[in-house]
Amino acid sequence: MSNYIFAKSIILSDREVENAYLEITDDGQFGAILTEKPDGTIVDYSDYHIGPGLVDTHIHGYASHDVMDNDFEGIKVISERLLSCGVTSWLPTTLTDTTENLDAVCETIGRHAGEEKGAKIQGIFLEGPFFTEKYKGAQNPKYMSDPSVEKLDKWHRLSDGLVNKIAIAPERDGVEEFIRFAKEKKIHTALAHSDATYEQAKKAVEIGANIFVHVYNGMSGLHHREPGMVGAALDLKNVFAEVICDGYHVHPAAVEIVMKARGVDETVLITDCMRAGGQGEGASRLGEFEVVVKDGTARLKHNGSLAGSILELIQAVEHIVEWGLASLSDAVRMASLAPAKSVSIDHVCGQIAAGRAADFIVLDDKGRLQATYLDGVKRFGA
Known part of the structure; x- marks a missing residue:
């Protein structure tokens, strides 16, 4: 079952989605972005922003x-x-x-x-x-x-x-x-x-x-x-x-x-x-x-x-x-x-998109790093 990251905003390639849930699939990929609370485990980053690694x-x-x-x-x-x-x-x-x-x-x-x-x-x-x-x-x-x-x-x-x-x-x-x-x-x-x-x-x-x-x-x-x-x-x-x-x-x-x-x-x-x-x-x-x-x-x-x-x-x-x-x-x-x-690697990194590896970061309003996730797994925490 998928997990979800709830954040103040999710930074996408062309826009931001505020107060949204980012799906992380069981195989460590990005899934859907939802504005309604989903079923499943939710990690609360409601005071923070999610961006691509x-x-x-x-x-x-x-x-x-x-x-x-x-x-x-x-x-x-x-x-x-x-x-x-x-x-x-x-x-x-x-x-x-x-x-x-x-x-x-x-x-x-x-x-x-x-x-x-x-x-x-x-x-x-x-x-x-x-x-x-x-x-x-x-x-x-x-x-x-x-x-x-x-x-x-x-x-x-x-x-x-x-x-x-x-x-x-x-x-x-x-x-x-x-x-x-x-x-x-x-x-x-x-x-x-x-x-x-x-x-x-x-x-x-x-x-x-x-x-x-x-x-x-x-x-x-x-x-x-x-x-x-x-x-x-x-x-x-x-x-x-x-x-x-x-x-x-x-x-x-x-x-x-x-x-x-x-x-x-x-x-x-x-x-x-x-x-x-x-x-x-x-x-x-x-x-x-x-x-x-x-x-x-x-x-x-x-x-x-x-x-x-x-x-x-x-x-x-x-x-x-x-x-x-x-x-x-x-x-x-x-x-x-x-x-x-x-360098034409934006098909594998650099943006949050469904089906991509869930490599992302958690930031405060000033851009200070709170956490880094690799393939959907938290690998660094401030």
Whole structure:
């Protein structure tokens, strides 16, 4: 017999249903949404809101573990701990590294994906190595190169088809062939760590690129004579714009500019979190670089540059609400449905719909996490 969740509101892809009952079937799927009290066991969340589990499509690590460690036991820990961040689906994200290390990581995740018991692996995001040195950020320039169809094909095969997103700098040689090949393989091309002109970014999008990675960070800025990557991210049609809403990477007013340009449907909240997430202040590392975590940021020890973040995705939702940029329901959509759509996994996650896995979160009015459910089972409680 089905169980029911009674909530102040249920956040759907296109609307909210207030004071309603959400059916959870015996096999852990979403069922009907009812406004009349049903027969069956009812879990009372009448003071809270129900939303889809969050989807982090750009996250390198958490809880002392990193995807580039090439240790699936560590990835299992990340998966479990992400439930406390409201995340129920994610893309393990790599860094610019040697071809051999990227081969190994793709193969390990491809072999073991599905063994994780927490947030579900829904693909792999390769952040690099096809970037430009000027905007390297915390990526290692000695491993950067022009895009290689052969390497992408190998990583896709080694991952058993899990690679579904790769970031490149659109000004590098061979981009057109690369994007076309990625599109054939149903791999989404993102643009990042780039000094591209507006026209170069525009051409990449016309060929098939559809995501701008952590907008404002690691890219050519907006100038009235050369709009650059930022201008392209704000102006071009049918693209998604990632933003890191930790209050350090991007000013709230700049976040609002992205939201006004792209709308809720195309603004993607991500964390870009690294292994120090959830661990407090102190020494850490990102790839081969030493990192210092202090005052809410992770910075490279040798030059003070931001090195990913320690942001949790539920905190990004809270910040959007706190900054007055969107309603709770829209903030949740930007951290669930929008990221899922950006990599075409919205058929398995990112929204509450009958027949889907009952992965959902319970939030208060400010977006603070109260509980996380996976396949209809409560897996985290505040």
